Amino acid sequence: MTAGETSVRRSRSSGDSYDNIEPWFEKLRALPPDDEHHEDLRAEVIRRCLPLADHIARKFTGRGEAFDDLEQTARVGLVLAVDRFDVTRGFTFLSFAIPTIMGEVRRHFRDRTWAVHVPRRLKEIQLRIGPATEELSQRLGRMPNAPELAAELEVELDEVTRALVASNGYQTNSIDGITDDDRDNPAPPIADTLGADEPCYELTENAIAVAPLIAALPAESKRVLVMRFYENLTQSQIAERLGVSQMQVSRILAKTLGELREQALG
Known part of the structure; x- marks a missing residue:
């Protein structure tokens, strides 16, 4: 059932x-x-x-x-x-x-x-x-x-x-309107039934906005982002995997994040 x-x-x-x-x-x-x-x-x-x-x-x-x-x-x-x-x-x-x-x-x-x-x-x-x-x-x-x-x-x-x-x-x-079911059962204004702002919604919107931008990144930049923010690796661990210095990883992250931010806000 x-x-x-x-x-x-x-x-x-x-x-x-x-x-x-x-x-x-x-x-x-x-x-x-x-x-x-x-x-x-x-x-x-x-x-x-x-x-x-x-x-x-x-x-x-x-x-x-x-x-x-x-x-x-x-x-x-x-x-x-x-x-x-x-x-x-x-x-x-x-x-x-x-x-x-x-x-x-x-x-x-x-x-x-x-x-x-x-x-x-x-x-x-x-x-x-x-x-x-x-x-x-x-x-x-x-x-x-x-x-x-x-x-x-x-x-x-x-x-x-x-x-x-x-x-x-x-x-x-209207969210300020009062609804009823025509059977003398008034309901409170719709606005009174709405919940608080959900911060996860903004995160979701941001993720949707940058998804196509991330997809267009060079392979190396995309891989560094995945290891840093999806696999939660440190910059030193990423550098060890890629065989580069920690400073190079830091520069790749800074440049990539800066470009994504600029394109998303633009």
Whole structure:
């Protein structure tokens, strides 16, 4: 069982249960579509699973959309999941329904607006991620990861990752704004929920900035940097390895670091 399924099971309503719903799908499959009881049985399956859709809708509150709209969209996703689920594959309904419903809610955000500029290529990939996620979830019995999505879509892993990140760019909210879920549950301003500055972020940004500069260094300079800052060798140890003086190593380091600093700041 996935983490998403566990969370959903713990949060489900105390009334109707969608645990062990698979026998209902077996009954539904046994009836031909034109049977007079088929539609009644389908409606009963949907009714039992409505708490699942409502639970997922609540996960998306606080993003600028009314809860009623999210709830309606999630329920549309539930109907799609019920109609598409193939019980003969031996997987649980939850493993298929959760990504299907979440995909429908995400499409709701996608279709309304993009708050930031996103390249057209990433938008096209993002449009294909939802259907691919549903198909792989049915096939694998769990949520697919990014490499599996990339293989299914026949695109680069980097493109899938960027498209998934870009999917958060539909709408923006002021950090001073107060959000709620339209159910009289006000939340504190977004700014109050933000953490402190993380110094590691600046280090990461610096590393990304100098990576291409380091790659363009002469072999000797690059090797000295690796031994000094990756292998944590002293200048004397580096000199011994290279068969040069400690003074030469010091000069190489000083010159290389100075050039990197000048190019990065420039």
